[in-house]
Amino acid sequence: MAITRTLRHPDGELRLRRVEWGDLVRVDFMTWLENGSLFDSSLYHEPLEFIAGEQSVMPGINHLVLGMTVGESRTQLFPPDLAFGLYRSDLCYRVKRRWLKSHHIVPVIGLEVAILKNDRTVMNMIVTELDGEQVTLDANHKLAGKNIMVQLDLLEIKAPTDREIPGTILE
Structure with a gap:
């Protein structure tokens, strides 16, 4: 079961929490080459867990996950420099x-x-x-120089517990 946090802003409106840099996120993912061949997916193993903004995933995934809410799905084609790098x-x-x-x-x-x-x-x-x-x-990554299609489904956001958001009350 996904855990979601909502924020109550000073105007009283409830808003879904969106991924920010430094959040620990858990996603289901699928990745394809431009020709449509699937080369990796969380269907083959556990969902991917990472800290948004850290270099543990390809740069495009960090950009794609920012601003997502739990339950949201996004798909994007990334050029080599945002995927596994240019071929060198x-x-x-x-x-x-x-x-x-x-x-x-x-x-x-x-x-x-x-x-x-x-x-x-x-x-x-x-x-x-x-x-x-x-x-x-x-020594290049075997997918260096290739465009990569990525689909992310956000399952969970775990915000850093030591950071407070000014002007909001967590519910």
């Missing part, structure tokens, strides 16, 4: 096949590889090309 050729690396083999990796196109960098962080990459003794590894 500087995130493609050519390495020697024998280097991968020395790490017990047999390169095959489409293989996902996690590479430990010198700074001890992990970079996830996909083998995209095999050319003789060279292998191309791509």
